[in-house]
Amino acid sequence: QDKVAIVTGASRGIGEAISRGFVAEGARVVGVARSAGVLEALARDLAAAGAGGRFVPRVADVTSAAAAREVVRETLERWGRIDILVNNAGVGHFAPVAELDEAAWDEMMAVNLKAPFLWSQAVLPHMMERRDGHIIMISSVAGTTTFVNGAGYCASKWGLMALADTLRQEVRPYELRVTAVCPGSVQTHFGGTPPRDYSLRPEDVAHTVLEVAAAPRRVVYGTVIVRPLVPADRQ
Template identity: 50%
Template sequence: MELQSLHNKVALITGASKGIGRAMSTLFAEKGATVYAIARSAELLKELANEAGNKKGRIIPAPCDVTNAGAIEELIGQIVRKKEHIDVLINNAGLGHFGAIHELTEAQWDEMMDVNLKGVFLCTKYTAPHMIKRQSGHIINISSVAGTVAFPGGSGYCASKFGLMAFTDVLTQELKPHNVKVSVICPGSVQTHFGQNDPKDYALRPEEVAYMAYQMAAAPEHIIMNQLIMRPVVPRQLQK
């Protein structure tokens, strides 16, 4: 299967300053895309852009809080006015707080819902109209295995990711008539410092998740990769 070129494509990637978002930004720039890297840390985004200086494409730092509707609307408007199109939106920004339901604070719950769901809603809300107008585009949401299987201590995180799966399903149906693709990736454990625990040695690497996002974005025009669940192979001696 021959993949499409990302040359002259414009990609927006949230949560781009570290982990999976950073790996995706780097890979998409390597493949020739102009990447608007969105995150709250201007300093980390600047470092990322400098590291990508010799790529085929380039990374443009776009410091922004995905939960701020006004800021997101303004940023996406600026990008469209400058580049005239957005080809790929990757909603990757996310966070998790873990613990028994009665131990979670209201602030922790609200933060997960704001970033993991509201942020996706806002970025999609202000990007989708431009894709609909062009009758072209691709939205890729980064969910989690926790959006398909619940576990003790994951009430808020699972709720937000199950919600993201439902959001993705509805979005698929709404945008299909406009030739806009919608995909979702559900990684298992990844070697990032996510949550309170250090990553397992056998966990997926951010670059591996990034590569699958690239495969989705560059798939032939007539192919939609709707949903991908990724899990690492657990060493036999650690299997229960």
């Protein structure tokens, strides 16, 4: 599929898997993250696998509104359109409310909640004008429930669910799609916590993203919850 996507948090984990998945399908991807060396290594790897030029690494902090606008402008200049925005970048800090650092709280709100707002806002004028486009939020089951030590993370993801739900209603007249993908625990280095026995692989979440993006244009997946079925040692 000859689609153009922007994927935030593309340097590792789920964002890397989503980028690889799109590129393997023939799409073109701008992959955003702060780690220049890792992004460039990914670009080289994909180029060596025959996808030369279809993955463009872009170093940026997703919490910057100016960076969001600039990446959208560059992408439109390079490829003429943006079909998909995947708001995937995220951070997790887990501690009881009594001990959670203010800086940790602020970072989760900035990366997990404000950044998806900024990047969606940056891409919306183009998508609304074209009356085509899909914004995919990588949320979490933490956006549908709560757990001890997860107050800040859950609050950021509940906020993201509210953003996704509201935006879906607002852009419906323009025939744009908004999907929130909510995985359970995934085998990445996220939040510095070791993966649980039952956990998904990054490519499982990428598979879901590719599926929802491939739905017929008349269809929108709203909230998609993805859970592991068998323990990691049996996968």
